[in-house]
Amino acid sequence: MLVGLSGAMQLRSMTRTRVILPKRRSSIYSKPPKNKIGPGQSFFIMSVFAFALLAPAGWILHHLPEYRQRPEPPPS
Secondary structure: OHHHHHHHHHHHHHHHHHHHHHHHHOOOOOOOOOOOOOHHHHHHHHHHHHHHHHHHHHHHHHOHHHHHHOOOOOOO
8 A cells, every 4th residue: 555655756747846846947057148247246246145144143142142041041
């Protein structure tokens, strides 16, 4: 029973990938970019990306002593 069910799931996933794969290929471009991005824009984008990744971690690390001093909630 379980072997037949797994075979049916594999068949379903194979047919689903045949439908999705042509759509994914249409979004891949192999030509050079139409608008070139300058070094200033690249630096700005990379710094915004780095800030977005590091800001939450910095916030947590900065407030870690406050989190440690909180009293434990009463058992319910």
